[in-house]
Amino acid sequence: RKDLKGTMEILIEQKRQKLSTVEKLDEHMDFASQLIFAQNRGDLTAENVNQCVLEMMIAAPDTLSVTLFFMLILIAEHPTVEEEMMREIESVVGKQELQS
Secondary structure, three states, rough: OHHHHHHHHHHHHHHHHHHHHHOOHHHHOOHHHHHHHHHHOOOOOOOHHHHHHHHHHOOOOHHHHHHHHHHHHHHHHHHHHHHHHHHHHHHHHOOOOOOO
């Protein structure tokens, strides 16, 4: 557990360093980046960031909800992707009403 935690801290720090040197930040925004920026704003602690990344890496029970959250953030940030997804849904479903 300690080794894994230490490794996560190293990987997060490497990501933090990469983010501080890139010219176009939008090309490097991913889940870990969002977590790091949330920590920088004071919304999360370093332990929160470490735990979230660790859960994503080892596929813990909360992974699905975290992954869906991240997916929804990405869709919201990229409206052209959302439009493309809606066109694909409409091409498959047609005029039928969508159901859960």
